[in-house]
Amino acid sequence: MSLHRVAVLAMPSVLAFEVGLPHKFLPPELYDVRVTSADGGPVPTSAGFSLVPEHGPEILRTADTVIVPGHQAGPQTGVPVEPGIVGALRAAPRVLSICTGAFVLAAAGLLDGRRATTHWLHAARFRELFPQVEMDADVLYVDEGDVLTSAGNAAGIDLLLHLLRRDHGAEVAARVARRAVVAPWREGGQAQFIDVPVPGGGPGTAATRDWALAHLGLPLTLDDLAAHAAMSVRTFTRRFRAETGQSPGRWLVTHRVQLARRLLEGSDLPVEQVAERAGFGTTVSLRQHLHAAIGMSPLAYRRSQRAPVGA
Incomplete structure (x- = not known):
C-alpha cells in the first residue's frame, strides 16, 4: 500500500509548534509528510x-493532502498568496489549515x-477580510x-x-494519541474559549460549574444551576454562555x-x-449522546480505547 502524501506549506513567520504537528500525529507508516515553503527556500518561523x-x-x-499551519502575519495584514500556490491549493484533493492557516485558504x-x-482572537479580522466565508469561531x-x-495549537x-x-x-x-499523551478525541463542536470576562461585571458561574462537575450523576436542571448561582434563569443563562461559549444544557x-x-476507558463498570x-440515567440516553458526539x-x-498500543 502506497503512503498517503502530505505536503506541509510553511508560510513566512510560520508558527514553529504547528509546523511540526503533522510529523508528530500522522504516523510515518501511513503518511509521507514533507515540508516546503512557497518558493522552496528558507522561511522565518x-x-x-x-x-x-x-x-x-x-x-x-502531487500531495494527497496539503496542510497549512498558522503564521503570525495573517491576522494583521492578510497574507499574500502567489498565483502558483493558489493553483496548487485549489488542485489538492484535500486541504487542511491550523489556526491562522485559514487566512491562506481563504485568500x-x-x-x-x-x-x-x-x-x-483573529476571527473578527478574518471576517473583515473574507466576508464571503462563514466564520464559526465557537468550535475547535x-x-x-x-x-x-x-x-x-491544541485544536x-x-x-x-x-x-x-x-x-x-x-x-x-487512539494509539497515536496515547503515545503523545493527549486526549484521543475532542468533539469538533466544543467551544474554543472558556472563562472570558463577563459583560457588565458581577458574579460569574465558575463556582456553579465546579459544583455541577462534582455532581454530574444527579439529574441537574437549569433551575438547579441557576439556584446554586443565586441568579434568575435568564441571567444565569446569559452569563454562562458569555463565559463558556455554550448553553448550560450543551455544557452539561x-x-x-x-x-x-x-469511565469506559479506565474501568470495567457495566454500561x-x-x-x-x-x-445520563439510561443506557439508551448514553448511547444516543455518545454516538452524537463521537459516532460510536x-x-x-471501550474496545477502541483498549487496543494494544503496539498493534
Whole structure:
C-alpha cells in the first residue's frame, strides 16, 4: 500500500509548534509528510529561527493532502498568496489549515461559501477580510469534507487526530494519541474559549460549574444551576454562555460525555452503571449522546480505547 502524501506549506513567520504537528500525529507508516515553503527556500518561523525545507513547492502538486499551519502575519495584514500556490491549493484533493492557516485558504478562495474556523482572537479580522466565508469561531475544528480548518495549537492536534480517525479508524487514532499523551478525541463542536470576562461585571458561574462537575450523576436542571448561582434563569443563562461559549444544557452534555468516556476507558463498570454515574440515567440516553458526539456506541468506544498500543 502506497503512503498517503502530505505536503506541509510553511508560510513566512510560520508558527514553529504547528509546523511540526503533522510529523508528530500522522504516523510515518501511513503518511509521507514533507515540508516546503512557497518558493522552496528558507522561511522565518515565529520562534526566531529559520526553517530550511528539504523539498520545493512542486510537492504541493502531487500531495494527497496539503496542510497549512498558522503564521503570525495573517491576522494583521492578510497574507499574500502567489498565483502558483493558489493553483496548487485549489488542485489538492484535500486541504487542511491550523489556526491562522485559514487566512491562506481563504485568500486562495477555498473557503468561499463554506463554514470554517480559526483562532477566536483573529476571527473578527478574518471576517473583515473574507466576508464571503462563514466564520464559526465557537468550535475547535470544522470538517467540510475536502477542506478542514481548526482553531489554535491544541485544536490543530484535535483536527489531525480527527483526520487520522477518518482515514484509518478510531483504534489507530487512539494509539497515536496515547503515545503523545493527549486526549484521543475532542468533539469538533466544543467551544474554543472558556472563562472570558463577563459583560457588565458581577458574579460569574465558575463556582456553579465546579459544583455541577462534582455532581454530574444527579439529574441537574437549569433551575438547579441557576439556584446554586443565586441568579434568575435568564441571567444565569446569559452569563454562562458569555463565559463558556455554550448553553448550560450543551455544557452539561459535553462534560457528561467526557465523564462517560473516562469511565469506559479506565474501568470495567457495566454500561448501565457508566450511564448512571455520568448522569445520563439510561443506557439508551448514553448511547444516543455518545454516538452524537463521537459516532460510536459505548462498547465500540471501550474496545477502541483498549487496543494494544503496539498493534
